[in-house]
Amino acid sequence: MTTGTVQAPFARIGRLLRDYPIIALLVLLVALIVLLQILNPGIINQRWIGNTIKFAIPLAMLAACQTFTMYTGGIDLSAAAVATITAFVMATQVPHLGDAAGIALALVPAVLIGLLNGFGVGICRVHPLIMTLGSGLIGIGCLQVYQRSTIATGSAIPPVLEWLGTGRTFWLPNGLWLFVPFAALMLFIQRRTGFGRLLYAVGANEGAARLSGLRTWQLYFALYTLSALIAGLTGLLYAGIIRTTSLSLVEPLLLPSVAAAVIGGTSIFGGRGSYAGTIVGALILTVLGTLLTLLQMPEGGRQIIFGGIILAVTAIYMRLTETG
């Protein structure tokens, strides 16, 4: 009886957190911001908030690729390569074709890689980790060859992308004009559409989903093509933020995007998670980045703390949601 009363609050918190994992994440986010304010009073202002959001947006978008593929127990390691390719092709084609055609053409390689991933995962049943790793390698190789042929023709970022990437409306970054509808669409897809529910179904039990009449290969084609399109969109936005392109533009965001999805409570084994958590996860990682920069530590120490916090958050999260 006594143990029951002692355990009850913890179990209740655990249950609450399992049902609404986003609460714990928001608490963590607020705690990090408070810590930042204590360490460096006055840093929290409109400008800082605007900047944090600006850099969290591409991370959250790239993490959407990981979140959606993780629903089915997969992962998309080609996302950063696809984003980089799209940004590069866009920047080099815009001077020839004009803004709209250049951007549209840049999304073609993204779709191709997405279809290749869908073919590998859906039809050949290759492990998504391997398939997307391989397709990313192939894509980057093709990009390097492509770069040879365009080195002299110059590159340009369309004004609309620069406006999205660097402009501000009042004090909020313009990227939100892209991201808010995007996030709303993602949340709508995962909750309200048959496609979204099938993703969870396949992740929870692929055999059962198949026996219920689902043609899983079609789902995988749609999923990986969607993921590649999201990655391409991220690349376009990121090119606008950085205002230049390179052959490894988005690569540094790949592992953080996986971390953002995982911190956000998406299970890498499939069947569980929400994009809302991923968005908060991306914000947490961005704030954590600023915090560690402020601590004036050597780069090595920063990386150790970064890794330690990712590990701690996932470990605590697993523990809390297991009880009750």
Place this chain on the structure above:
Amino acid sequence: MSGWLRRNGWVAALAFAFAALLVATKIIQPGFGASGLESLARAALPFAFATAAMAVVVIAGGIDLTVAAVMAVAGVTSAVLMRDWGVAGTVPAVIVVLALGAVIGAINGAAIVLSRAPDIVVTLAMMYVWQGMALLILNGPGGTATPWLREVILGGVPIPGLRWLPQAAVVLAFALALVWLPLKRSRPGLSLYAIGSDQTAAFRSGVAIGPTKVLAYAVSGLFAAMGGLTLTLSTGVGEPIPGPYLLAAVAAVVLGGVALTGGVGGILGPIIAVLILRLLRLDLTLLSVDPNVTTIIEGTIMAVVVMIGGLLAIRRKRA
């Protein structure tokens, strides 16, 4: 013989492909001989150890994203220790580095067991930790490697008639066999395959899941430390930024016939796969193919092989 072939068909096919590639290399470059073989073996050495490190963990049903980072830690540690302890302290330095690798691996394994989080997530987080550790030990390339130890992986075997055999290959075979063969034949080695094959079944047959997992990661860390050490030996300095070994190791493990789902395969297949990939790269360079096209070809081979493997697995299941 036929039973061995059936069981090890994939390894045999890989060995055959490697031999064919060697012949092709000789045709492309008639001057390819002992020195070419020697530089190939030396260049493949860190990749081979990284692959072995990855293979052990994948066989046990996990995946270790820290391999390249642990190699960096081992590389800088060995470079710093060999600089500070001098020639006389080289042997203790090597022992310390190998022990450090095993301890780092054991920490990774313990973190997975204790946190109950998926391997890929934990090792992703630990990758940052070990990368940071390497940077703390040495902030830029530095340290030295003891000359006599460097010569161990240099040149051919100094026995008449065996001079064509690169010392690096001997070191690789010796180091891997010394750790892997006794392990595979022992009870813990069997447990490794058991937890990779089916964790629940292994648990119910009395296999201690946690300790076995820690063991797998400790062996992986040991191999990664060997890789880092050979990296320092071949370049002569410690480099804190991890090299391109992680993805190469995953690719070679898959090509080498180790299923990512665990419980299947060995170390020989992945090692031959590494040699094939390195030799292929050499051949394409000899054919003066753009190195970027080489990347595409490598990625395509990897994708096509795993796709065919997947289709074959489906057909086998239906048959």
